[in-house]
Amino acid sequence: MSHRLKDNLTNDYIAASSRLQSRRQRRRIVVYVESYDDVFFWRSLLDELETDSYYFEVMLPSRQRLQRGKKSAIMSALSGGLGPNLIVCCDADYDYLLQGATGISAMVCNNPYIFHTYTYAIENFQCYAPSLHTVCVMATLNDRQIFDFEAFLTAYSKIIFPLLVWSVWCYKTHNFKTFNLQDFATTAQVSNVDIQNPNASLSQLHHRVNAKIAWLQRHLPQAKGGYQQMRDELGRLGVTEDNAYLYMRGHDLFDKVVEPLMVNVCCILTARRESEIKRSAVHSVQRTNEISGYEHSSSSVDEMMRKQTHYRRCALYQQIQSDIREMINRKGNPLPNLPVWDPDQDYSEGNAEHTDVSHENYSHRAIR
Numbered sequence: 001m002s003h004r005l006k007d008n009l010t011n012d013y014i015a016a017s018s019r020l021q022s023r024r025q026r027r028r029i030v031v032y033v034e035s036y037d038d039v040f041f042w043r044s045l046l047d048e049l050e051t052d053s054y055y056f057e058v059m060l061p062s063r064q065r066l067q068r069g070k071k072s073a074i075m076s077a078l079s080g081g082l083g084p085n086l087i088v089c090c091d092a093d094y095d096y097l098l099q100g101a102t103g104i105s106a107m108v109c110n111n112p113y114i115f116h117t118y119t120y121a122i123e124n125f126q127c128y129a130p131s132l133h134t135v136c137v138m139a140t141l142n143d144r145q146i147f148d149f150e151a152f153l154t155a156y157s158k159i160i161f162p163l164l165v166w167s168v169w170c171y172k173t174h175n176f177k178t179f180n181l182q183d184f185a186t187t188a189q190v191s192n193v194d195i196q197n198p199n200a201s202l203s204q205l206h207h208r209v210n211a212k213i214a215w216l217q218r219h220l221p222q223a224k225g226g227y228q229q230m231r232d233e234l235g236r237l238g239v240t241e242d243n244a245y246l247y248m249r250g251h252d253l254f255d256k257v258v259e260p261l262m263v264n265v266c267c268i269l270t271a272r273r274e275s276e277i278k279r280s281a282v283h284s285v286q287r288t289n290e291i292s293g294y295e296h297s298s299s300s301v302d303e304m305m306r307k308q309t310h311y312r313r314c315a316l317y318q319q320i321q322s323d324i325r326e327m328i329n330r331k332g333n334p335l336p337n338l339p340v341w342d343p344d345q346d347y348s349e350g351n352a353e354h355t356d357v358s359h360e361n362y363s364h365r366a367i368r
Contacts, residue, residue, distance in 0.1 A: 027054040029328075032061045032088045037306075041122045042089045044309050045317065049324055058089075082113035084327065092116040094171050097234060097247065101172050112330070115323055118238075118316040121250030125317060127258040128246070129153040131310035135262065138304040141297060142269040147195045149261075152202075156257070157244040159206050160188045164244045166216050169223060169230040178219055185252035187212045193261050195268070238316075246316065254305070262301045270298065 033042050039058050046056040082088065095105040096118055108116050119125055132149040136142070163184060170179045187208050193201045216223070239247055245257075274291060281287030311317055 026050075026052065028085070029054055029056050030086050031056050031058045032086070033058055034090050035060070038089070038091075038122060040307075041125070044312075045089075045320060046324070048312075049321055049328075054328065082111065084113070084330075086113070087324075087327070088114045090114065090116055091121040091250070092118055093120055094168060097168050097237060097239070098172055099233070099237070112327055115320060115327075118319060119246045119250070120248060120253075123250030123254040124246045124248075125311040125314060126305050126308065127153075127250075127253050128311035128314050130313060131308060132258070132262065134310045135301070135304050135308050136266055136269060138308060139262075139266050139299050139301050140269040140273060141294070142273045144269060144272070146268060147198075147261075147265045152193075152198055152261070153245050153258075154242050155198075155202055156190070156205070158241045159202060159209055160248065161241045161244040162213055163188060163209050164239070164248055165227060165231045165234060166213065166223070167248075168234065169226055170220075172230070173223075173226065175220060175223075179216060181249050181252070183212075185249060185256060188248065188252070189256035191256070191260055193264060195261075195264055259302060259305065262305065266301050 031042060031046065033039060039060075043056075043058050046058065050056060090108065092108065095102070095108040096116055098105040100106040100109050108114055117125070129150040129152075133145055166179060167181065167184045170176050188205070190201045190205055234247075245253055273294060277290045277294060278287055281290060
């Protein structure tokens with residue numbers, strides 16, 4: 001297979017190609033992302049940052065091989081050297097919360113050309129509580145508010161917050177085999193929420209979380225002093241009892257908590273809208289046509305959750321944009337020594353024990 005020069009992009013190559021263009025043309029900044037699903041999110045976020053001087057081009061890290069994921073995006077970019085013309089945008093996972101305790105966490109937190117979501121993943125933004133009523137309207141075309149998503153997810157967060165602290169502590173101290181992300185997801189899921197009585201589901205969740213915490217205390221007695229320290233560290237990073245849901249694994253939150261709840265709410269809203277149409281129709285033909293038109297205009301909950309952008313009001317989303325603006329304005333200024341990427345190191349999730357990077361050697365990009 002023949003390789004084209006543009007398939008091996010580097011920061012220097014992009015800068016050189018820009019110099020060959022007219023000065024009136026906008027500078028191109030190439031953005032590597034993890035997967036196809038990430039393109040829309042980052043394109044929407046970067047759209048608002050473009051000016052007459054520069055624009056962004058979002059792409060996967062390899063056009064020749066179907067490589068995906070954070071490791072692929074970072075390795076492909078670092079192999080040619082990141083810079084103001086070539087950046088990486090990726091999910092934070094736990095790497096932001098670990099603050100350099102592992103090799104990839106050090107890269108994500110400290111390389112000024114790697115930008116992350118702060119939340120665990122893009123799905124957490126898609127589940128941003130203040131945006132969910134609008135998503136219901138998008139899916140059902142019914143603006144009646146029959147459920148308080150913000151109150152529910154705040155209560156949910158308060159319950160799972162101790163579990164999040166335990167989870168991050170386990171990954172930071174290499175105890176993830178005792179309590180891994182799947183264990184967290186199984187404990188934290190809620191299903192068949194009665195929207196008239198959501199406290200019943202929350203009460204069951206609280207019971208499961210308390211039981212799991214008691215189990216963890218028995219099996220990990222060495223965490224007695226470290227748990228409070230971990231809780232304090234997360235607090236300094238902006239993680240609170242009210243927003244813990246933004247930092248748990250994104251697809252678990254999406255698939256096992258928020259989407260099922262949204263489906264329940266939207267089914268009720270759809271049924272009410274169809275009842276209104278039936279009551280208002282003058283004759284059967286009009287009723288059939290109106291129902292058909294309504295069904296054609298409404299959309300699936302999953303699709304609307306993934307396409308919505310109303311999470312732009314979230315402070316963490318705006319922080320990402322602020323970080324990228326800062327990088328652009330910093331162009332030309334000297335940078336400190338950066339963590340070195342080892343291409344032979346296994347940086348995949350669950351391999352934290354193979355790294356010996358001390359988090360105390362790195363500063364972090366804190367939420368301002």
